[in-house]
Amino acid sequence: xxxxxxxxxxAASDFQKIANICQESELNGRPFYDAHLASLLILNDLCNxxxxxxxxxxxxxxxxxxxxxxxxxxxxxxNYPSVYTSLNQNWSPQISPLIAKVALxxxxxxxxxxxxxxxxxxxxxxxxxxxxxxxxxxxCKMLFxxxxxxx
Amino acid sequence: xxxxxxxxILCSQSVLFSLQSKRSNLRLIVLNFIFxxxxxxxxxxxxxxxxxxxALPVLSEQAxxxxxxxxxxxxxxxxxxxxxxxxxxxxxxKALEFFKQAFTIPAKAVSKIMIESYKKHILISLLVHGQVxxxxxxxxxxxxxxxxxxxxxxxxxxxxxxxxSVVDLQKAASNHLExxxxxxxxxxxxxxIKSLYKRNIQKLTKTYLTLSLNDxxxxxxxxxxxxxxxxxxxxxxxxxxxATINQKEGMVSFHENTQNYNSVSTVQKLNAHLHSLxxxxxxxxxxxxxxxxxxxxxxxxxxxxxxxxLSDLDEYDGDKPSMLMxxxxxxxxxxxxxxxxxxx
Numbered sequence: 001x002x003x004x005x006x007x008x009x010x011a012a013s014d015f016q017k018i019a020n021i022c023q024e025s026e027l028n029g030r031p032f033y034d035a036h037l038a039s040l041l042i043l044n045d046l047c048n049x050x051x052x053x054x055x056x057x058x059x060x061x062x063x064x065x066x067x068x069x070x071x072x073x074x075x076x077x078x079n080y081p082s083v084y085t086s087l088n089q090n091w092s093p094q095i096s097p098l099i100a101k102v103a104l105x106x107x108x109x110x111x112x113x114x115x116x117x118x119x120x121x122x123x124x125x126x127x128x129x130x131x132x133x134x135x136x137x138x139x140c141k142m143l144f145x146x147x148x149x150x151x
Numbered sequence: 152x153x154x155x156x157x158x159x160i161l162c163s164q165s166v167l168f169s170l171q172s173k174r175s176n177l178r179l180i181v182l183n184f185i186f187x188x189x190x191x192x193x194x195x196x197x198x199x200x201x202x203x204x205x206a207l208p209v210l211s212e213q214a215x216x217x218x219x220x221x222x223x224x225x226x227x228x229x230x231x232x233x234x235x236x237x238x239x240x241x242x243x244x245k246a247l248e249f250f251k252q253a254f255t256i257p258a259k260a261v262s263k264i265m266i267e268s269y270k271k272h273i274l275i276s277l278l279v280h281g282q283v284x285x286x287x288x289x290x291x292x293x294x295x296x297x298x299x300x301x302x303x304x305x306x307x308x309x310x311x312x313x314x315x316s317v318v319d320l321q322k323a324a325s326n327h328l329e330x331x332x333x334x335x336x337x338x339x340x341x342x343x344i345k346s347l348y349k350r351n352i353q354k355l356t357k358t359y360l361t362l363s364l365n366d367x368x369x370x371x372x373x374x375x376x377x378x379x380x381x382x383x384x385x386x387x388x389x390x391x392x393x394a395t396i397n398q399k400e401g402m403v404s405f406h407e408n409t410q411n412y413n414s415v416s417t418v419q420k421l422n423a424h425l426h427s428l429x430x431x432x433x434x435x436x437x438x439x440x441x442x443x444x445x446x447x448x449x450x451x452x453x454x455x456x457x458x459x460x461l462s463d464l465d466e467y468d469g470d471k472p473s474m475l476m477x478x479x480x481x482x483x484x485x486x487x488x489x490x491x492x493x494x495x
Binding site: 023027047048051054055078113116117118119120121122125 | 239241
């Protein structure tokens with residue numbers, strides 16, 4: 001039952017719903033730690049992501065779940081280079097789409113922050129913030145401005 | 152019963168099962184504005200199992216009545232656990248409310264819970280207000296005395312905070328490191344130190360329109376322009392400051408807060424506040440009526456010398472204790488005693 005609801009929410013990319021379903025399911029004894037953790041990171045709910053990590057029993061902390069939390073830890077400490085290296089792992093096929101969404105949401109959020117905070121920023125720094133090679137940063141940024149209206 | 156549930160707490164996985172069964176009971180109760188002993192245990196389970204967010208629906212309901220009789224200690228624990236959950240979720244203003252309620256509870260003997268609440272209240276006050284507001288007059292005298300003797304490290308820390316010197320603050324933190332760690336408050340202490348950097352930067356915006364990153368760094372005791380840049384970016388992200396960084400020139404321009412307050416969400420918030428105010432006023436009126444028609448009150452008022460006391464009751468509204476003082480003529484022992492009874 002929970003699996004079906006989860007699959008539906010995943011297909012619809014409704015991340016709040018994914019988080020809610022996972023939370024309910026966890027309380028009912030059937031946790032989906034990886035999807036839960038990833039959805040909290042997409043929603044930028046770091047407090048609850050941290051508490052989720054802390055309550056996952058040690059024997060259920062698979063290397064993959066630990067790797068997902070590693071992303072969260074790096075976001076928490078604002079360690080931009082490490083965020084991108086921790087995103088860039090070999091993920092299992094079930095979780096890989098969600099991780100891609102984590103990367104996308106983080107990059108978008110960062111880009112929004114940069115464009116409202118900086119009147120000028122070096123390409124080098126921008127590349128670090130966005131985890132892109134310098135030659136890719138400028139085209140990426142241009143694309144962002146054309147596809148989203150900044151107030 | 153409660154014992155079975157406590158047994159479950161020992162195993163972290165099954166904490167979540169007991170949580171679920173509590174929650175389904177609580178879903179119905181939460182709607183009735185009645186405080187129950189169960190809430191306290193529920194919060195304790197949430198804290199132990201680190202499912203903080205699940206506790207929020209219980210904590211966000213207003214409680215007007217208490218399911219008596221109940222031990223004060225359990226009510227104090229409810230407030231303390233509630234404060235801790237809000238602290239964990241970084242909802243500091245709410246945490247402050249809960250801790251304040253805990254240490255201002257009418258009391259002759261001071262519970263350790265009140266003292267611990269007061270300690271956390273000091274630290275979170277620094278985070279929210281940048282200072283510790285004076286203890287409310289309605290706090291019990293004996294409590295206030297205990298606080299000054301058992302919370303010295305905390306009052307020293309808050310004095311250092313008011314000097315705005317990060318160096319002094321860090322010194323105060325390391326002087327009492329053991330106490331803070333033993334009390335489980337070191338995390339909050341570290342957050343206070345970070346917040347002092349932020350406050351000092353915010354102060355700069357009052358004086359300067361633009362400032363170089365180097366000047367900011369030296370002003371607030373950050374090691375480099377790069378650190379200052381990181382701090383400013385963080386503050387912009389958290390909404391603590393309105394500014395733009397010009398990396399090429401190494402300058403920061405500070406802006407006026409351009410909040411328009413004419414968005415849908417603002418209207419919604421306003422409506423929600425108005426709604427809860429109306430509810431609160433309604434409740435207050437009911438409590439007021441209950442007191443004025445209570446046996447105690449009527450008996451006292453009937454034994455007063457001044458005959459016009461009874462007719463004055465009709466025009467009577469506003470601040471109860473002071474009005475009563477005025478009418479009873481400065482409040483003899485009987486008057487004061489009654490006011491004391493009404494307050495608690």
